[in-house]
Amino acid sequence: MVVPGHRLGLASQLLAGPGTYIEHGYVLAAVAGQKQLAAPTPASQGRRAVRVQRHKQAPPVPRMHSVVLAKVLRVTPRVATVAIQVVDGAPCPDPGAVGEFMGHIRAQDVRATDRDSVVMYDCFAPGDLVRCTVVSLGDVRNYFLSCARNGLGVILAKSAAAPDTLLVPISWTQMRCPKTGTIELRKVAQPSET
Amino acid sequence: MRREIVSPEGFRQDGRRPEELRRSHFRTSLFQQVDGSAYVEQGNTQCLVTVSGPREPQMRSKSLPDRAVVTVEYAVAPFSAGERKGPLRTNRAHTEVAASLQATFEAAIMTTLFPRSEIMICVQMVQLDGSALATAINAVSLAIIDAGIPVTDYVTACSAGYIGSDPVLDLNYLEESAGMPQLTLALLPRTRKIVTMAMEQKLHLDHLEPTAEMCEEGCLQMYQQMNAYIASASKLATLITPSA
Numbered sequence: 082m083v084v085p086g087h088r089l090g091l092a093s094q095l096l097a098g099p100g101t102y103i104e105h106g107y108v109l110a111a112v113a114g115q116k117q118l119a120a121p122t123p124a125s126q127g128r129r130a131v132r133v134q135r136h137k138q139a140p141p142v143p144r145m146h147s148v149v150l151a152k153v154l155r156v157t158p159r160v161a162t163v164a165i166q167v168v169d170g171a172p173c174p175d176p177g178a179v180g181e182f183m184g185h186i187r188a189q190d191v192r193a194t195d196r197d198s199v200v201m202y203d204c205f206a207p208g209d210l211v212r213c214t215v216v217s218l219g220d221v222r223n224y225f226l227s228c229a230r231n232g233l234g235v236i237l238a239k240s241a242a243a244p245d246t247l248l249v250p251i252s253w254t255q256m257r258c259p260k261t262g263t264i265e266l267r268k269v270a271q272p273s274e275t
Numbered sequence: 276m277r278r279e280i281v282s283p284e285g286f287r288q289d290g291r292r293p294e295e296l297r298r299s300h301f302r303t304s305l306f307q308q309v310d311g312s313a314y315v316e317q318g319n320t321q322c323l324v325t326v327s328g329p330r331e332p333q334m335r336s337k338s339l340p341d342r343a344v345v346t347v348e349y350a351v352a353p354f355s356a357g358e359r360k361g362p363l364r365t366n367r368a369h370t371e372v373a374a375s376l377q378a379t380f381e382a383a384i385m386t387t388l389f390p391r392s393e394i395m396i397c398v399q400m401v402q403l404d405g406s407a408l409a410t411a412i413n414a415v416s417l418a419i420i421d422a423g424i425p426v427t428d429y430v431t432a433c434s435a436g437y438i439g440s441d442p443v444l445d446l447n448y449l450e451e452s453a454g455m456p457q458l459t460l461a462l463l464p465r466t467r468k469i470v471t472m473a474m475e476q477k478l479h480l481d482h483l484e485p486t487a488e489m490c491e492e493g494c495l496q497m498y499q500q501m502n503a504y505i506a507s508a509s510k511l512a513t514l515i516t517p518s519a
Contacts, residue, residue, distance in 0.1 A: 084505050085420060086428035086465040100425065102385065111385060111425035113505050135423045136509055137304070174308075221335075 083110040085117045089131050095138050096125050100133030108273035143182055143224050150236075151226065153209040161186040161205045163213075163226065183223045186213060190227035191268050203254075203266035204228075210237035212270050234270035240266065279313070280438045280450055287450070289318075292441040294489060296433070296496055299413075301504040303421040311422025315414035316407040318447055319404035325397045330391035343389035345381050349373040351400045364369050373398075379412055379432075379461050379471045385425040394424060405447040406434040408459045408473060413497060421504055429501060430459035430470060433493030435486050437478055442486040444493045458483070460490035464498035467475055467491065 084256045087110040089095060092103045098119075098255050100112045122247070125241035143149055143165060147234040151163035165182040166173055173218050188199045205211065228234045231253070240246040240258035244263060248256035250269045281287055303496030305312045311326040334343040337346075349372045353360050377399065384394065386506070394419070398411050412432035419426055436446045436455040442448065446457055456478040461471035478486065 082509055083508075084429070086427045086463070102425070102427065104427070109427070112423050113420050113509050114423075123386055137421075137422060137423060140310075272453060275309065 082114075083116050083133055084113045085109075089116060089133075094128055096128045096130040098130050098132030100135070101131060140174045141171040143168050143184075143218075145215055145218070147215045149184070149213055149215060149224075149226065151211050151213060153205045153207050153211060155208060156201050156205050158201055159188050159203060160203060161211075162223070163211060165224065166210075184213070184215075184226040185210070185219065185223040186226045186228060188223065190229055193229040196229070204240065205235065206241070206265070206267070206270040207266065208239055209235045212236050228268055229272075231271040232273075234268040236270045236272075238265070238267055244251055276477050280436075280443060280453060280455070281441070287443065289447060290351060291445075293441055294492070296404040296445045296493055298502055299446070299497070301417060301501065303417055303505075303508055304356065309422075310419070311418045311424070313414045313421055315416035315417065315462065317406060317410045317412055317413070317445065319402055320406055320410045320447075320515070321401040322407075322414040323399045323401055324411070326394065326415070326418040326422040326424065328394035328422075329389035329392035329424070330395070332391070333395075338391045338393065341390050342386035343384070343392045343395065345377050345394050347373040347377045347380075348395070348397045349376065349400075350398065351403065351407075354399050355403045358496060372411070373470055375408065375473060376411060376415060379430060380415060380419065382470045383416075383426045383430045384419065385427065388425060403448065405451040406445055408432065409434045409445075409461070412461045412471070413501065415443075417501060417505070421489065428463040428465045429498055430461050431464050431494045431497040432459060432471070433490050433497055434459045435490045435493065437482050437486050442482070442489040444489050456486075457473075458486050458490055460487060460494060462491065462494050464495055 090110045092108050095108045097103050097108045100274050101108050102111050112133050114133045114135040115133050117134055121127050121129050132203045147169050150167040151164045153161055153163050155162040164186045189196045189203050191199045209242050213228050215224050216227040218224040219225040239249045240248050240264045241259040243257050246260050249259055251257050253269050255264050256267050300316040302314040309325040309327045315322050315326050316517045329343050347371050396415055409432035416430045433443050434446055435442050436457045438455045456476040458472040
């Protein structure tokens with residue numbers, strides 16, 4: 082257990098990692114938490130990497146290649162706007178209080194093949210839950226997300242014909258309403274891949 | 276009516292010795308919606324602080340390309356003092372306190388780690404009984420540690436006044452309103468580097484040093500108490516959520 086300003090050791094013997102800083106040849110803690118020492122690696126020239134791990138879990142932030150679950154808010158011919166709900170299995174904090182992470186699934190990122198002739202309205206509908214990866218930290222407001230893999234795409238969608246009925250996937254482009262039998266078009270995620 | 280601040284027996288009106296701090300009480304992690312929060316009582320002065328960030332700045336024009344900006348909101352509850360004051364008053368004194376809090380914590384937070392982001396500090400004084408700035412600094416310090424924002428050290432603060440021929444530590448409202456000069460000192464206790472030194476009144480230069488020394492002693496005592504609290508709070512946290 083260390084607190085900010087706590088001396089962890091000599092900078093010549095340790096490699097300062099996250100949660101630490103170096104001052105006057107010493108490595109010091111910058112956050113309160115548990116000190117963790119790594120075994121020396123050949124690259125570190127005998128020095129052990131030290132880091133300070135907080136007790137409280139930091140809220141998740143999407144990074145490059147994170148797998149996120151997002152809810153579709155809007156669909157336009159070029160882009161689907163989504164709100165990110167879960168990052169790498171960790172739920173985002175209450176969106177009402179802190180504002181949510183927004184994402185864009187652009188038409189060219191929907192599928193791996195035939196990406197020039199994507200019809201967005203045949204891939205997503207507002208309210209769908211989509212599994213995607215982060216391909217770019219994007220612009221000011223949005224992360225850029227991609228569904229261009231078998232395991233990525235719509236994992237949960239509600240029927241337009243029957244209220245509160247979940248669609249059942251029948252192929253990678255189609256879902257069927259179990260009540261009315263209507264077929265709706267989606268970019269469906271392959272269920273086996275997580 | 277003016278009473279003497281220190282009685283001939285060497286006690287103050289609330290029973291303290293001149294070099295004694297008031298009882299203090301700390302709590303952290305009070306809110307879920309923000310990244311860090313703290314509640315500090317020093318005597319009857321009570322202060323509630325929340326910290327959010329580092330996050331995307333609310334005013335994009337204010338972001339800096341090389342480091343995070345620290346923004347401070349300082350508010351005093353209408354019911355905090357003896358006389359009720361309306362809430363919607365932009366007070367110059369409050370803006371000044373906010374500015375000095377901002378300067379204090381920009382010196383301690385490792386802002387260069389978070390370029391183009393904002394660290395928002397909201398200070399709410401719940402009850403005023405002297406040494407408001409010092410209490411606010413201590414509370415913000417705890418809230419920042421609770422939020423896990425990297426800092427080079429704690430920032431601890433303490434006030435002292437000078438009356439007659441001796442300094443007195445940690446003034447309460449009664450002593451503050453007696454009109455004696457009051458010095459508020461905030462320092463990084465490990466290096467004893469002074470980050471903020473505030474005084475509104477006049478004080479002879481010869482008296483400044485003993486007053487500042489007493490402040491420093493108070494800051495170091497405060498450091499011990501805050502440190503002990505953070506250590507115990509983190510131990511409790513390890514028991515609840517064992518780190519992987």
